[in-house]
Amino acid sequence: MLTVNLKGLEGEPHREGLLQACPRFRRWLHPAVVHFPIVFMWATTFFALIYLYTGNQSFESTSFHCLGGGVLTTPGAILTGRATHRLNFPGENGTISLERRLSWLLLALAVTAFAWRAANPRVLLELKGANFLYLALLLALTTLVTVTSYFGGMLTYPLEATPPETGVS
Amino acid sequence: MMPDQEKKFTPGELAGADGAPGRPAHVAYEGRVYDVGVSELWAGGQHMGLHQAGADLTAELADAPHGPEVLERVPRVGVLAAAQAPPASASRAVLPGGSLGRLLKRYPLLQRHPHPMLVHFPIVFLLAAPAFSLLSLAAGTLSFETTAFHCLCAGVLFTPPAILTGLFTWWLNYQARPLTPVRRKLVLAPTLLVVSAAALIWRLADPEALRRGLKGPSWLYLGLLLALVPLVVAVGWYGASLTFPLHEGDRGG
Numbered sequence: 001m002l003t004v005n006l007k008g009l010e011g012e013p014h015r016e017g018l019l020q021a022c023p024r025f026r027r028w029l030h031p032a033v034v035h036f037p038i039v040f041m042w043a044t045t046f047f048a049l050i051y052l053y054t055g056n057q058s059f060e061s062t063s064f065h066c067l068g069g070g071v072l073t074t075p076g077a078i079l080t081g082r083a084t085h086r087l088n089f090p091g092e093n094g095t096i097s098l099e100r101r102l103s104w105l106l107l108a109l110a111v112t113a114f115a116w117r118a119a120n121p122r123v124l125l126e127l128k129g130a131n132f133l134y135l136a137l138l139l140a141l142t143t144l145v146t147v148t149s150y151f152g153g154m155l156t157y158p159l160e161a162t163p164p165e166t167g168v169s
Numbered sequence: 170m171m172p173d174q175e176k177k178f179t180p181g182e183l184a185g186a187d188g189a190p191g192r193p194a195h196v197a198y199e200g201r202v203y204d205v206g207v208s209e210l211w212a213g214g215q216h217m218g219l220h221q222a223g224a225d226l227t228a229e230l231a232d233a234p235h236g237p238e239v240l241e242r243v244p245r246v247g248v249l250a251a252a253q254a255p256p257a258s259a260s261r262a263v264l265p266g267g268s269l270g271r272l273l274k275r276y277p278l279l280q281r282h283p284h285p286m287l288v289h290f291p292i293v294f295l296l297a298a299p300a301f302s303l304l305s306l307a308a309g310t311l312s313f314e315t316t317a318f319h320c321l322c323a324g325v326l327f328t329p330p331a332i333l334t335g336l337f338t339w340w341l342n343y344q345a346r347p348l349t350p351v352r353r354k355l356v357l358a359p360t361l362l363v364v365s366a367a368a369l370i371w372r373l374a375d376p377e378a379l380r381r382g383l384k385g386p387s388w389l390y391l392g393l394l395l396a397l398v399p400l401v402v403a404v405g406w407y408g409a410s411l412t413f414p415l416h417e418g419d420r421g422g
Binding site for chain 2: 027028031032035036038039040042043047058059061062065066069088092093094153155156157
């Protein structure tokens, strides 16, 4: 019979109960939730660039909606990341610390961009002067989310130190 | 150190090296014993809250998202005395010869990462399509429906590459073994593609499919979009069960 590892939850019966009820929460929750900010942040930049290329304003609107999706889901990713760290990687871990700092920076930039676009819906439609900073913010989101997810990916799928031999099948 | 000079660990000695305070953290793989106590990923003798030091992990590594090559990062400290090493892990990447093998050897990132990276996109886009559609119906804001359409387009575009990289990962890292999660994904992923493509074609042919409100065939269109949710969740679930298997190794603490 499967038993659940409760390490990291000593003295917290309500959380122990949650983990007993759904042991997958231990490792699945963060990898599942992070899909959303990763793709929404990418899509924000991607659809903004499509708008700039085509001039079709509906793509700019989609970019804004995806930015909203990214802003809404990033805190969930940060919180589940903290829980995953606590449950699965006890102690300090340099990669996780860096990932955490980058995530907060990503959230700050995304919230700034969202607030800017909400206050000025024409910020990308009239791309001149300071509005270029908004575009730079969107481009920074993609860069940041890529770097952050790279470190997360390296925890899940570490690169082999030495690849297997070739010519064997 | 030559193999015949290496320290021989009895199963009992190995079990004692469980990483508990004051004790080393060793694991065995295919008869060889490694000191994982030097790795921060094995703090306290545990890895990912799932694998415990002091054990032979040959079988468990078959289910891991990485190959046994990661053990080359830690010192090899001996061999397991009992000559009962289980068969080689079947999840180890076996590189082909020729230019593909050279490419994969030069860029190991291409061995395991393309599929996990790519699947993010169809998963989120195909969940976002019904979500923004429902938001459009609830809020009466047509731009949400357009966003749903754009997400549907992106989801349909990203699904074939996700399937292809999944087949490649299965062939390279699991030797195309008929694993239950993979067999289910082989049915579910094409179904997902067909359903999402059908919804996309419908929306292209009738841009007002959802905009004129829910009546008549619009319900069927919405049904197609909503059907994406269980399909995506099921495909993602089986994928996660390969990456993060839940099994007897999840010992009580």
